[in-house]
Each structure stands twice: as C-alpha cells, then as structure tokens.
Amino acid sequence: MEGKKVAIITGGARGIGEAAARIFLDNGYKVSILDIIEGREFTKHSHDENDFIFVKCDISKEAQVKNAVSKTFEEFGRIDVLLNIAGVVIVKPIEEITVDEFRRVVDVNIGGTFLMIKHVVPIMKKQRTGAIINMASVSGHVGQVRHSLYGATKGGIIAFTRALAWELSPFGIRVNSVSPGSVDTQMLRDDVSGEAKRLGRSYEQVKKEREAEQAFGRWAEPKEIAEAIFFLADERASFVTGTDLLVDCGWVAK
Numbered sequence: 001m002e003g004k005k006v007a008i009i010t011g012g013a014r015g016i017g018e019a020a021a022r023i024f025l026d027n028g029y030k031v032s033i034l035d036i037i038e039g040r041e042f043t044k045h046s047h048d049e050n051d052f053i054f055v056k057c058d059i060s061k062e063a064q065v066k067n068a069v070s071k072t073f074e075e076f077g078r079i080d081v082l083l084n085i086a087g088v089v090i091v092k093p094i095e096e097i098t099v100d101e102f103r104r105v106v107d108v109n110i111g112g113t114f115l116m117i118k119h120v121v122p123i124m125k126k127q128r129t130g131a132i133i134n135m136a137s138v139s140g141h142v143g144q145v146r147h148s149l150y151g152a153t154k155g156g157i158i159a160f161t162r163a164l165a166w167e168l169s170p171f172g173i174r175v176n177s178v179s180p181g182s183v184d185t186q187m188l189r190d191d192v193s194g195e196a197k198r199l200g201r202s203y204e205q206v207k208k209e210r211e212a213e214q215a216f217g218r219w220a221e222p223k224e225i226a227e228a229i230f231f232l233a234d235e236r237a238s239f240v241t242g243t244d245l246l247v248d249c250g251w252v253a254k
C-alpha cells in the first residue's frame with residue numbers, strides 16, 4: 001500500500017479517544033475524528049493539519065454516521081482502522097433509570113458501534129483489509145453495582161466483536177475489543193462525583209475505593225489504554241481477531 005494509513009476514531013475529542021488519535025498521528029496515520037463536542041484540546045497539539053479532520057457526528061444517528069464516513073473517505077481515500085471509542089455511562093440504581101436514559105445508553109454504546117461498523121465495512125471489504133477495535137469495559141466482565149445497564153452494553157459489545165470477527169474474516173478484516181479498568185477521564189470523574197453525592201461521601205473516599213480495584217492502586221492514564229488499542233490495530237497483531245483485551249491492571253484476575 002502506498003501513502004499513509006487512515007484511522008477513523010469516534011469519541012476522539014477527549015479522553016481515551018483523544019489519546020488514541022494522538023498515538024495514531026504519531027505513528028504516521030491520517031486520522032478522522034468524530035465527536036459531538038469540539039476537539040479544542042486536540043488542536044493545541046502539534047500535528048500536521050493535513051493529517052487530520054474533525055467531523056461533528058452523533059454516532060447514534062445513521063444519517064450523521066453515513067455523512068462522516070463519506071467525508072473521511074472523500075478526504076483520505078481509504079479507511080484502514082475503525083476505533084469505536086465514543087460511549088456514555090449511566091450509574092444509577094436500576095429502578096431509577098428512565099426509559100429515555102436506557103434508550104440513550106443503548107443507542108450510543110451499541111447502536112453507535114453498529115452504525116459505524118455498518119457504514120465502514122463496505123469500504124474495508126473492497127480493500128480486503130481492515131482492523132476494527134470496539135470499546136468494551138471491565139463492566140462487561142464483572143458485576144459492577146449501579147453500572148448494570150452500562151455493563152450490559154459493554155457485554156453486548158464483547159459478543160458483537162466475537163461474531164463479527166468470524167463474519168468479516170473472509171475479507172481480511174480483524175475485529176477486537178478492549179476492556180479498560182478505571183481510566184482518569186471526564187467520564188470517570190463525573191461517575192465518581194455522582195456516586196459521592198448519592199452516598200453522602202467525599203469524592204476522595206470514593207476515588208480511593210475505585211483505585212483499589214486495580215492491582216497498582218491507581219487509575220490508568222488514557223494513553224495506557226490507547227497503546228493497547230494501537231497494538232490491536234497494528235500489523236503486529238495480524239493473528240489477533242475475536243478477542244477482548246483486558247487493560248484493567250488485574251481487576252478481573254482477582
């Protein structure tokens with residue numbers, strides 16, 4: 001293949017998605033960043049402006065996904081890697097979750113992953129090569145209190161990944177997922193603040209408990225998850241498909 005490889009990254013404006021966008025740019029990829037928020041933080045960093053585009057896109061809306069995938073293809077001419085990183089969390093006792101909240105979490109976490117794959121796969125099939133990495137979570141492996149709905153979407157993503165790995169293997173497309181433990185991002189900080197408020201405890205107390213779920217007693221930096229994502233996308237993982245890579249610092253192993 002001539003020229004740079006191309007990665008399309010959902011949720012790339014901040015957190016794990018932003019860290020992944022930087023690693024792919026650092027490794028010579030062209031990157032298309034899809035998000036519902038502006039990526040102001042990202043543009044501060046010194047990468048060649050010809051190497052990335054931002055497309056405002058709500059991944060739960062098919063017309064927006066279709067448009068974002070077309071824009072990426074028009075701009076860069078191919079799509080080698082799809083990173084389905086965008087997601088939303090809900091942390092509540094089950095009986096307090098409204099039907100609208102249920103729909104939003106399922107529509108973004110599973111629906112968005114589905115729509116992105118549906119619209120990127122025809123391009124990858126024509127190329128007869130591609131790598132898809134979906135974002136699962138330890139919540140898809142262990143029973144995390146008040147995270148039941150979120151965990152259900154992440155468990156669904158792991159099952160989705162396994163079946164797609166087989167369905168897309170004849171076309172040279174690999175499909176894997178990553179299951180992080182706690183990662184220091186806005187999502188986790190909001191989750192911990194909400195829990196602290198609900199339980200009448202301090203942010204620091206709840207944070208300490210959440211850190212202790214990792215064997216090193218700390219949260220991951222977004223970059224530590226992005227490195228694992230990069231490995232799965234890279235040629236070095238050419239024999240890896242249908243797997244879920246736990247990047248949880250031993251949480252599930254306990």
Ligand SMILES: NC(=O)c1ccc[n+]([C@@H]2O[C@H](COP(=O)([O-])OP(=O)(O)OC[C@H]3O[C@@H](n4cnc5c(N)ncnc54)[C@H](O)[C@@H]3O)[C@@H](O)[C@H]2O)c1
Nearest residue numbers: 011014015016035036058059086087135137182183185187
């Ligand atoms: N932070 C953690 O501890 C942790 C642990 C395990 C898994 N995860 C998963 O990692 C992924 C990234 O999480 P993060 O911690 O970086 O969160 P984050 O909230 O910091 O970033 C998520 C990004 O996704 C974007 N997004 C949300 N809904 C969207 C939509 N409908 N369309 C397009 N973009 C949308 C947000 O705007 C944001 O930029 C999520 O799928 C999350 O479930 C996070």
